[in-house]
Amino acid sequence: MPMTAEPHELLEDDFLKEVHSFDFWFQAVEGYLLDTEHGRDPVLVEEPMEEVQRENLISTLCNYCVGETAALEASSGMISYAPNRSIKIFLSTQVVDEGRHLEVFLHRLRELGVQDPDSEILQRANPALLKFKEQLLEYVDSRDWEAAVFAQNIILESLEFTVFGAHAETADPITQQVLSGVIKDERRHMGFGENDLGRRLALTPHLRPRLKKIKRQLDMLVMETFAGTLRETGASAEDQARFTSNYLATVARLGVDL
Amino acid sequence: MNDPLQAEAPTQGKDTKAPPRQRYVLDETGFNEVPKKYRKFYRRFGGEGDTLAPNEVLCPVCMVVVRSSRELRPGDRVYCMPCFSRLVVVEANGRLEALPVY
Numbered sequence: 001m002p003m004t005a006e007p008h009e010l011l012e013d014d015f016l017k018e019v020h021s022f023d024f025w026f027q028a029v030e031g032y033l034l035d036t037e038h039g040r041d042p043v044l045v046e047e048p049m050e051e052v053q054r055e056n057l058i059s060t061l062c063n064y065c066v067g068e069t070a071a072l073e074a075s076s077g078m079i080s081y082a083p084n085r086s087i088k089i090f091l092s093t094q095v096v097d098e099g100r101h102l103e104v105f106l107h108r109l110r111e112l113g114v115q116d117p118d119s120e121i122l123q124r125a126n127p128a129l130l131k132f133k134e135q136l137l138e139y140v141d142s143r144d145w146e147a148a149v150f151a152q153n154i155i156l157e158s159l160e161f162t163v164f165g166a167h168a169e170t171a172d173p174i175t176q177q178v179l180s181g182v183i184k185d186e187r188r189h190m191g192f193g194e195n196d197l198g199r200r201l202a203l204t205p206h207l208r209p210r211l212k213k214i215k216r217q218l219d220m221l222v223m224e225t226f227a228g229t230l231r232e233t234g235a236s237a238e239d240q241a242r243f244t245s246n247y248l249a250t251v252a253r254l255g256v257d258l
Numbered sequence: 259m260n261d262p263l264q265a266e267a268p269t270q271g272k273d274t275k276a277p278p279r280q281r282y283v284l285d286e287t288g289f290n291e292v293p294k295k296y297r298k299f300y301r302r303f304g305g306e307g308d309t310l311a312p313n314e315v316l317c318p319v320c321m322v323v324v325r326s327s328r329e330l331r332p333g334d335r336v337y338c339m340p341c342f343s344r345l346v347v348v349e350a351n352g353r354l355e356a357l358p359v360y
Contacts, residue, residue, distance in 0.1 A: 006327055007296050008336045012344060019342045024293060028340075031290030031297070184291045184340075187320045191341025194319055198360025249318070253358060 020086040025093035025188075032184055039104035040177035046111070047172050056232045057175065058112055060167065062124040063229055064105045065117070067160055070133035071189075072098035074152045077140040090192060097185040104178050111174070128224035132156070135218065146200060150211050153193020154254070155222055158247045161186040163226065166242070167233040194250055201254060211256040222247075280329040282313045289322070292339045299325050300340060315356040319343045330354055 010018065018024055033039070049057070075094040082088045109117045136156065139147040161183060168179040201207055230240050251257040287301035301323045303316055310316065312329045320341035330336070334347040336356065345356035 007299055007339055008324075008326055008334075010337065015337050015344065016342070019339055024339075027293030028291055031292070031294070187291065187322070187341050191319050191338070191343055195342050195344070195358070195360060198358065202360045253318070 017086055019188075020090035020192075022089055022093060025090075025096075028188075029097075029185070032181055036177075036181065038107045038178070039100070039181045040174055044174050044177065046174060049172060053172075054112055056234070057172075058109060058114060058120065059124045060229060060232045061105050061109050061112075061175075062117075062121040063126050063129055063225070063232075064160075064164075065102060065109070065121050066125045066129050066133060067156060068098055068102040068105060070129075070136055071152060071156060071160075072102055074136050074140045074148060077137070078145070078148055078152075081143045081145060083145065087196070094189055094192070097189070101182050101185070104182070108175060108178055126225050126228050128221045128228070132218060132221040132225065135221070146197065146207055146211065147214055149193050149197055150214055150256075151218060153189055154197065154250060155215075155218055155247075157186055157190040157193060158250055159222055159226060161190050162242065162246050163229050163233070163235075166230060166235040170234050190250075194254065198254055201256075208256055211254075212258065215251060215256055279331070280312060282311075282325075282327050282329070284325055284327055287325075291322075296339055300338075301325060310354070312354070315345065315347055315354050317341060317343055317345060317356060319358055324356065335359070 007015070007018075036042070072095065075091050075098055079088050079091045079095070082091055106117050109120065114120050132151075132155075136148070136151045139151055164179045164183050164186065168176050168183065171179060197211075201211075227240065248257060284298040286298050289297050289300045289302060292300060301314075303321050303323050308323075310323060311325075313326045314323050315330060315336065316322075317324050317338035317340075320338060320343070322338060322340050324336050324338050324345065326334075326336060330347050332347055332349045332354070336345050336347065337343070338345055338356075343358045344360075346359045348355055348357055
């Protein structure tokens, strides 16, 4: 690929090879993860927290762990049947990101005094999110690329991107920093999903009715999960509306909104 | 060129002469989500009060501001590296906007 000062001058194939590469990922995350420990500045100290606030944060983080585990299992499972090598390499970076997210959220739970995060997650997991995870992994196991990308990189990643963003605005400083790094990773995952599916739909528009059906099936689970999580983070009705508009804008751009 | 979006949008038509494009020297913006060599081409969006310069458009996919070293015009193609989107510049609502091109 020719070296260029202006990325906008790259040919499309070169652009895709570049952004899907492990090297691009490595240099990108270096920008915001260098010198962090567990996803945040190690000198940050815990601020006093009301018990109710701590409890809500634990419940929220438990659900984040469910979402991240779903994405970790799904993205790793999709590598074997990804349509090309460049996408396989991108997915390998997503797997690393999801593993990191899970680890930093589990670490944050321990910092908040949770002795056994696994049993806490079992108790506090939102049933709608568990159901969503089950459905996503069914798509992955059946090697259904379009359904898996749609469920994971469009629906789940949009949900996470918006919820984490809304939560970061009201969170304590440590959680805020952890979330900030995670959001930067989610931007890649979400963008990959929209662009991969967009290209696929442009070539095979007959996929659209099927994706619309999947959307209808999963929408209820997603909305329930959202409402529950945003309530726990203290997010406003405005934040909920913001998510809905982000998500709806994405599916509208892909033409799978109705 | 094979890719029509690769070409710079025309600066002058058959009968009209459009002014030459303004060039910009880009500085670092603190944006740190892409490799160092690309960072000056992006910046965080400041929300509703954030006015975009003539060499900037907002990525509708991830809400990062995409910057170019030259003034942008409708028909130009830019890339949003933070979210992997190929965008085309359009004029809408009296300003420049970007639409993803799949």
